[in-house]
Amino acid sequence: MERIRDVNVIIPTLNEGDAIGPTIDEIMQYIQKENIIVVDGNSTDNTREEVEKRGVRFFTQSGSGKADAIKQALKYVDKEYVLVMDGDYTYPAKHIKDLYNTIKSNDEIDHVIGVRNRKRQSLVYRFGNWFLTKFFDILFNVHLDDVLSGMYIVRRKALEGAVFEMKGFSVESEIAAHISSLGNKIAQVSIEYRERLGKKKLGVRHGIKIAVNIIRLSWRYNPVMVFFLAASLLMIPGLIIGSYTAFDYFFLxxxxxxxxxxxVVLVGTGFQSLMLAILSFASCLLY
Ligand SMILES: Nc1nc2c(ncn2[C@@H]2O[C@H](COP(=O)(O)OP(=O)(O)O)[C@@H](O)[C@H]2O)c(=O)[nH]1
Ligand SMILES: [Mg+2]
Structure with a gap:
C-alpha cells in the first residue's frame, strides 16, 4: 500500500512506554517513519527506547506540558499537513486516511478534527468533553462536536502567524480558536476511540483549566461574545429580581x-456590558 507522503505526524508523550510502541507500529502502516516526530515531556519510563528502537525521531521538549511540546514540534515540520495524535493508543491509526482525505479534498478546509465515539469514556469525562465543547461553540460561534480530541490534522500554512500562549491540554482549543477566527473551515470526521494503554493523566482539575483558557481565548479572538455573555449572566437574574420587587412594591x-x-446593580452592569458588546461589534465591522 502506498503511504502518505505530505503529512508530518506529531506525537506528544509522557510516560507512554506501554502504548507508544503499538501506536507507532500502527501509524507506520500509513506514514513513513521519517515523517513521524515524538516529542516527549521527560518520561521516566522506557518511552524513549520504544521510539528509538523503531527508528523514529525523538526529542525531549523544553518547557512543560502538552502545549509546549506540540508548539516546539511544529518548528520541525516541513510537510504540507501536520497530524497530531496522542501516544496512548486510544486513536486507531486507520483514521489517518479519513482525516487526510477530508483535508485534501477541499482547499478551504484548514483543520479536520477526529470526533471520538464516546462509548469508551467514563461519565464524568464524557460530560466534561461535551460541556467544554459546547462552551467553545457558544463563544466562537461554531458547531464542533469534540474540540478536545487528541487526533486532528491541520494545514501547516494555516498555523503560520498563530499566537500560542496556552499551556497543557488547552492546545487543541487554541488551534481551533485560531483557525475559526481566520474564518477558515474546520471539518469533522467520526473516529473510534479505544481504551488507553497505560495510566491516564487528565482529571477534573484539567477540565477547569481548559474552561478558563477557553474564556481567555475568546477574549483574544472574540471579545464581543465575552461581553455579551457577561451581559446576559447579569441582566437575566437582574430583570427577574427587579420585576418581582417592582410587582410587590406597586401592587402589594x-x-x-x-x-x-x-x-439595579445587576441590570446596570449588565447593560454596560451589553453596550460594550455592541460597541466592540460595531468597531469590528468598521475595521
Ligand atoms: N510531551 C508531553 N506530552 C504529554 C504531556 N502530558 C501529556 N502528554 C501526552 O499527551 C497525550 C494526551 O494525554 P493523556 O494522558 O492521554 O490524556 P487523557 O487520555 O485525555 O487522559 C498523551 O499522549 C500523553 O502522553 C506533557 O507534559 N508533555
Ligand atoms: Mg488519552
Missing part, C-alpha cells in the same frame, strides 16, 4: 430594599 405595597439594590 411591600418594599424589598436589598433585593431592589441587587437588581
Amino acid at each position: 405595597h411591600v418594599d424589598h430594599f436589598v433585593k431592589a439594590i441587587i437588581a
Whole structure:
C-alpha cells in the first residue's frame, strides 16, 4: 500500500512506554517513519527506547506540558499537513486516511478534527468533553462536536502567524480558536476511540483549566461574545429580581430594599456590558 507522503505526524508523550510502541507500529502502516516526530515531556519510563528502537525521531521538549511540546514540534515540520495524535493508543491509526482525505479534498478546509465515539469514556469525562465543547461553540460561534480530541490534522500554512500562549491540554482549543477566527473551515470526521494503554493523566482539575483558557481565548479572538455573555449572566437574574420587587412594591405595597439594590446593580452592569458588546461589534465591522 502506498503511504502518505505530505503529512508530518506529531506525537506528544509522557510516560507512554506501554502504548507508544503499538501506536507507532500502527501509524507506520500509513506514514513513513521519517515523517513521524515524538516529542516527549521527560518520561521516566522506557518511552524513549520504544521510539528509538523503531527508528523514529525523538526529542525531549523544553518547557512543560502538552502545549509546549506540540508548539516546539511544529518548528520541525516541513510537510504540507501536520497530524497530531496522542501516544496512548486510544486513536486507531486507520483514521489517518479519513482525516487526510477530508483535508485534501477541499482547499478551504484548514483543520479536520477526529470526533471520538464516546462509548469508551467514563461519565464524568464524557460530560466534561461535551460541556467544554459546547462552551467553545457558544463563544466562537461554531458547531464542533469534540474540540478536545487528541487526533486532528491541520494545514501547516494555516498555523503560520498563530499566537500560542496556552499551556497543557488547552492546545487543541487554541488551534481551533485560531483557525475559526481566520474564518477558515474546520471539518469533522467520526473516529473510534479505544481504551488507553497505560495510566491516564487528565482529571477534573484539567477540565477547569481548559474552561478558563477557553474564556481567555475568546477574549483574544472574540471579545464581543465575552461581553455579551457577561451581559446576559447579569441582566437575566437582574430583570427577574427587579420585576418581582417592582410587582410587590406597586401592587402589594411591600418594599424589598436589598433585593431592589441587587437588581439595579445587576441590570446596570449588565447593560454596560451589553453596550460594550455592541460597541466592540460595531468597531469590528468598521475595521
Ligand atoms: N510531551 C508531553 N506530552 C504529554 C504531556 N502530558 C501529556 N502528554 C501526552 O499527551 C497525550 C494526551 O494525554 P493523556 O494522558 O492521554 O490524556 P487523557 O487520555 O485525555 O487522559 C498523551 O499522549 C500523553 O502522553 C506533557 O507534559 N508533555
Ligand atoms: Mg488519552
